[in-house]
Amino acid sequence: RKIKGEKADELMCVFPFVVKAFEMVIIPAERIVAQIGGRLTLTCNTTGCASPSFSWRAEMDNPLGGEVSNHGTYSTLTMNPVTILNSHLYLCTVICDEKEKKEKHVKVEVYSFPSDPIIEISPSLVAGEPATVTCKIPQVYPSNCLEVLLKKDEHILHEKNFFEDGSTNAETKIVTYVFYPVSEDIGKEITCVASLPIAEMNFEPKERTSSQKLNVAFGPQNTAITASPGSSPREGDSLNLTCVTQSNPPPQIIWSKRLAEGSLQHLIKNNVLSIPHVHFNDSGLYICEVMNLVTNKTENATVDIIIQGAPVITKLSIEPSSTVQEGENVSIQCSAESYPSPKIILRRKSDNADMGPYSARRILLPSVTFQNGGDYECVAENKFGNSRSEITLTVKYGPKNTMITVIPTAALKEGETVTMKCTSSGNPAPVISWNKKKATGESEKISKNATLTIQSLKSQDLGLYECEAYNQFGKEEKAVKLFFQGLLGEPDQMIPLVIAFSSVAAVAVPVVAILIYVSRQAKINGSYSLVKALRLKV
Structure with missing residues (x-):
């Protein structure tokens, strides 16, 4: 729709145009704190000027250290990354329509405190040995404002400041401290607190901390052995030996047993040594060896184990041979x-009596005889019981006690039957043979049997018969003479009479002795008793 000229003029009067004055601002204003390595953008903005012209410069014409970018009514100066060279007063100049000029400035202050401290501890912590704590504070600027505190839990170990440090660049600052850890330090924390309290500079954080838990190697120490059910168990019981120690890290444990000759028998690598059913040979000295591979220290503990129980016979022997x-x-x-120590009885079974005192463990038989042969018994006993063992002593010997028995008798009648039996003892059993003496004096072997029988005796059967008993250890001979009754003319025929007389004499002598004794007693006492006389032991 068309508007008439008069109306248009009227409208112009109702809505007049407002023209703004030329102004400028700089963002941020006056002062800014920037971290080295970060990004900082300064903005110069205008109003009231359609086509402003911008320029940037640093105080004393230092390099800008950044990139300028114009965008119509505003201009930016970007520093990426911020460096120490950016610590200046920056001036932004704006000219509007080549007529009007305005300037504003901003002060850029830089610092560097980019990350938490780094804690290093070396070498590995060992109780009682020196260790060095190192705290590194990376890329600090200005370092002359830096303060560092080292703590162990809440206990202050070390403080240091860098007030006199003249560094002009961002540098990593290092604080070291030597201390002597103890086992009680395990689980405690070493803390490094770094502060950068720069006056009139507003930034966060102004304090950074780092902590590290302590793990202190120590030991082994206070090593001991516990025995369950005790160090003197009964034979057949189970036995557990536990090696207890204090050590960090956990130690390597080796069990050994000292043998009779003094050497060590290695058993297991474990803190518990279990023996399900103990025997007497399990008695002895047990050693627990504890080794800490970090501290390179070793500690030992020992326990003497004594097994109680009934005796066990470990040896029953005959020397040089049975x-x-x-x-x-x-x-x-x-x-x-055994434990308690056993009482030992060593005897020959047939004697049913001790061959020596209980404490004796050996019987000596000098120049042994066949009578010493037989079964020997060893009995060992204590309060828990007893045990027995037997061994046989065999004595080899030549023939002994060789005897001839004649049935019916050596004085015979013609036509009778006579049996002669020869017996002898020896080990091994003797071999028996019969010889007959010839008229020439030579002997003729007539039998290899122990019993010799002659039937229908004739005169040519009369004479001297010899029994010979022999083995590899010797020989023994006995003889008997056969004769007809009434023929005693020859001297040899007197042999049976001599034997008979000797037998009578052997009986008569004791009787005569008894009678003499009784006669003397009668003279002393005036009488005698036959009963008492018969009780006498000769």
Whole structure:
């Protein structure tokens, strides 16, 4: 729709145009704090000027250290990254329509405190040995404002400031401290507190901290052994030996047993040594060896284990052998193990009596005889019971006690039957043979049997018969003469009479002795008793 000229003029009067004055601002204004390595943008903005002209410069014509970018009514100066060279007063100049000029400035202040401290501890912590704590504060500026505090939990170890440091660049500052850790430090924290309290500079954070937990190696120490159910268990019981120690890190534990000859028998690598069913040979000295591979220290603990129980016979022997020759020297030995110590009885079973005192563990038989042969018994006993063992001593010897028995008698009648039996003892059993003496004096072997029988006796059967008993250890001979009754003319025929007389004499002598004794008693006492006389032991 068309508007008439008069109306248009009227409208112009109702809505007059407002023209703004030329102004400028700089953002941020007056002062800004920037961290080295970061990004900072300064903005110069105008109003009231359609085509402003911008320029930037640093005080004393220092390099800008940034990039300028114009965008119509505003201009930016970007510093990326911010460096120490950007610590200046920056001036922004704006000219409007080549007529009007305005300037504003902003002060840029820089600092560097980019990250938390770094804590290093070396070497690995060992109780009682020196260790160095190092705290590194990376890329600090200005360092002459830096303050560092080292703490162990709440206890202050070390303080340091860098007030006199003249560094003009961002540098990593280092604080070290030597201390002696103890086992009680385990779990505590070493803390490094770094502060950069720059006056009139507003930035965060002004304090940075780092902590590190302490792990102190120590030991082994206070090593001990516990025995369950005790150090003197009964035979057959289970036994657990536990090695207890204080050590960080956990130590390597080796169990050993000291043998009789003094050497060590290595058992297991474990803190617990278990023996399900103990025996006497488990008695002895047990050693727990504890090694800390970090501290390179070793500690030992020992326990003496004594197994209680009934005795066990460990040795029953005959020296030089269980089979000997008569005349050799013989030793019989018995050994037994137990706790309490056993009482040992060593005897020959047939004697049913001790061959020596209880404490004796050996029987000596010098020049042994066949009578010493037989079964020997060792009995070991204590309050928990007893045990027995047997061994046989065999004595080899030549023939002994050779005897001839004639049935019916050596004085015979013609036509009778006579049996002669020869017996002898020896080990091994003797071999028996019969010889007959010829008229020439030579002997003729007539039998290899122990029994010789002659039937229908004739005169040519009369004479001297010899029994010979022999083995590898000797020989023994006996003889008997057969004769007809009434024929005693020859001297040899007197042999049976001599034997008979000797037998009578052997009986008569004791009787005569008794009678003499009784006669003397009668003279002393005036009488005698036959009963008492018969009780006498000769």
